[in-house]
Amino acid sequence: MRFLFLLQIGLAFLLYIGCGPATAQLSSGAPVVISLQTELLNLSVPGVYVEQVIDARPTAGPLGLVVRGLNSTLREVDLQQGLVPELAGLLHNRLPAGGARPVVLRILSVGVAEAPVGNFRVQMAAELSAEWYARQPDSTYYLLCRTSRTTQHISSAEPKNSHMANLGALLEASLQQMAGVDWAAQQAANPRCEAAALRRRLPTQTYPIQSEERLRPGVYNNFFEFRYNAPGRPGNVQADARAYQTAEWQGLRAVSPFMLTPEGQHVAVEQAWGFCDGQQLYIRFGADYYLLEKRGTAFLFFAPALYNNNNTLLFNGGPPKHAYSLNLFSGLTTNYAGPSGLISLNKEGLVTHLMVYRRRQKNAPPLPVQLNGQAAGELREGDYLSLPWHDGNQPVRLCVGTEACLELTPSFSEANYIEYQPGAPASLQLVPAREGKTQVTRMAGR
CATH class of the missing domain: 2.60.40 (Immunoglobulin-like)
Structure with missing residues (x-):
C-alpha cells in the first residue's frame, strides 16, 4: 500500500506540475474521506462539555483539495460525517456532560493542504481557527477565547493519517487554550450575544496575504502561514539569486534563502514552504524557491517545466520557464490561470x-x-x-x-x-x- 502511494505521488507530481497547459488538465474524482473518531483518545479537559458545534465559515465546503493517482485526479478532502456531526460526535464522546459547564465551539476556518517537497515526500498541513463561547443561565453567550493555529508534518506515508492527526492536534490545542482562560474575567469583559448571532456565517473576505499592505518578513512553514501573512519563523530573511543561463528563462531566477541572526550569522532556510524578505514573496517548488507575484486576486510564479514541448523529460540545457498559479483555497499549484484565476493562457x-x-x-x-x-x-x-x-x-x-x-x-x-x-x-x-x-x-x- 505504501509503495503504491509513493508511486502515485511521484508520477502524479510529475504529470501535475510538469506538463504544458494542454496536457496538465486535472480531472475530478471521488473525495478523500477522513475520520477523527480515533483522535483525542487521551484528552483531558475537566469541567467542560461541548454542547454544540457551529460551522460559521463563509461557505460550507470541503477541507481542501488534493491530487491523487496516475491521472492527476483532483479530489476533495471531506470528513466522514461532515464537519459539524464529526466534531460534535467526537467531543461528546471525549468530554462527558455530567456536572460539567456547557460551551459552544464556533468554527471560523478549517482546512488541510498538501505540497510535494521532493524525494517522494509530501508536507501535510492543517489550520483551525475557532471561537469558544460559554452559555449563561438566560441562554445568552459570552466569548471565552479565539484560537488560531497551523501545523504541518512531512512524510512519505499515505497522507490520510497525517491529516487526521494534524486536525486532532489542532482541536486539542484549541480546547486546552479555552480551558486555561479566566472565565470570570471573560464574562465581565465581553458582551452577551444571542444564539442566532453565533449561527450567522462569516462574510466572504479576502485573505490577509491579499489585503494587508505590509508583508511580514520571515519563513513560512506551511501554506496556511503564507495565506494569513503570519510567518511561523519571523525574522530577517535574505536571498542569494541564481540566474539560469538560457534566453528562454528571461532573467527570472531561483534563490537560496538564509536567515540573518542578530549576531550577523547566515543560517540556511530548510524545510520551508516559502518565505518573505519584507518586500517580495517566494514559494518553494521542487528543490528551489521562486518569486511569487500577485496578479489581480491570484498569485503567479515561474519555475522550470519538467517536460519540453515534445513531452519528453528535460535533463540538460537549462530549464525553460513555465507559469504556475497558486490556489489560495487549497494551496495547489496549477498552470497559470490568469489574474482572475479563471482565464486560460x-x-x-x-x-x-x-x-x-x-x-x-x-x-x-x-x-x-x-x-x-x-x-x-x-x-x-x-x-x-x-x-x-x-x-x-x-x-x-x-x-x-x-x-x-x-x-x-x-x-x-x-x-x-x-x-x-x-x-x-x-x-x-x-x-x-x-x-x-x-x-x-x-x-x-x-
Missing part, C-alpha cells in the same frame, strides 16, 4: 515579461506602476519590476507615476526591457534586450 500557451527598471537616483521616492490602468506594483530607484504578460499580439499601456506612459506590443520571443528615466524626453523607453538584461542582472545581484 493565450492559444500558444506563451508568457513573456515586461522588465521595468530604474537606475539609482538619490532620495527618489518609489513610483506606482500600472498595466492597462491596473496597479502592478511599485518601482524603486536602483531596482526593477518583473511584470508577466500573456495576451499575445495585444498592445499594453505601461505607466510609471502619473505622467510617464508607454504603449507597446510585447515580444514573446524574448523579455521586454523598459527603462524609466525621469527628465528624459521620453521617460519610458524600450531598450535592446542585451542592454536591459545587463542592467537588471546588476540590480538583482546587489
Whole structure:
C-alpha cells in the first residue's frame, strides 16, 4: 500500500506540475474521506462539555483539495460525517456532560493542504481557527477565547493519517487554550450575544496575504502561514539569486534563502514552504524557491517545466520557464490561470515579461506602476519590476507615476526591457534586450 502511494505521488507530481497547459488538465474524482473518531483518545479537559458545534465559515465546503493517482485526479478532502456531526460526535464522546459547564465551539476556518517537497515526500498541513463561547443561565453567550493555529508534518506515508492527526492536534490545542482562560474575567469583559448571532456565517473576505499592505518578513512553514501573512519563523530573511543561463528563462531566477541572526550569522532556510524578505514573496517548488507575484486576486510564479514541448523529460540545457498559479483555497499549484484565476493562457500557451527598471537616483521616492490602468506594483530607484504578460499580439499601456506612459506590443520571443528615466524626453523607453538584461542582472545581484 505504501509503495503504491509513493508511486502515485511521484508520477502524479510529475504529470501535475510538469506538463504544458494542454496536457496538465486535472480531472475530478471521488473525495478523500477522513475520520477523527480515533483522535483525542487521551484528552483531558475537566469541567467542560461541548454542547454544540457551529460551522460559521463563509461557505460550507470541503477541507481542501488534493491530487491523487496516475491521472492527476483532483479530489476533495471531506470528513466522514461532515464537519459539524464529526466534531460534535467526537467531543461528546471525549468530554462527558455530567456536572460539567456547557460551551459552544464556533468554527471560523478549517482546512488541510498538501505540497510535494521532493524525494517522494509530501508536507501535510492543517489550520483551525475557532471561537469558544460559554452559555449563561438566560441562554445568552459570552466569548471565552479565539484560537488560531497551523501545523504541518512531512512524510512519505499515505497522507490520510497525517491529516487526521494534524486536525486532532489542532482541536486539542484549541480546547486546552479555552480551558486555561479566566472565565470570570471573560464574562465581565465581553458582551452577551444571542444564539442566532453565533449561527450567522462569516462574510466572504479576502485573505490577509491579499489585503494587508505590509508583508511580514520571515519563513513560512506551511501554506496556511503564507495565506494569513503570519510567518511561523519571523525574522530577517535574505536571498542569494541564481540566474539560469538560457534566453528562454528571461532573467527570472531561483534563490537560496538564509536567515540573518542578530549576531550577523547566515543560517540556511530548510524545510520551508516559502518565505518573505519584507518586500517580495517566494514559494518553494521542487528543490528551489521562486518569486511569487500577485496578479489581480491570484498569485503567479515561474519555475522550470519538467517536460519540453515534445513531452519528453528535460535533463540538460537549462530549464525553460513555465507559469504556475497558486490556489489560495487549497494551496495547489496549477498552470497559470490568469489574474482572475479563471482565464486560460493565450492559444500558444506563451508568457513573456515586461522588465521595468530604474537606475539609482538619490532620495527618489518609489513610483506606482500600472498595466492597462491596473496597479502592478511599485518601482524603486536602483531596482526593477518583473511584470508577466500573456495576451499575445495585444498592445499594453505601461505607466510609471502619473505622467510617464508607454504603449507597446510585447515580444514573446524574448523579455521586454523598459527603462524609466525621469527628465528624459521620453521617460519610458524600450531598450535592446542585451542592454536591459545587463542592467537588471546588476540590480538583482546587489
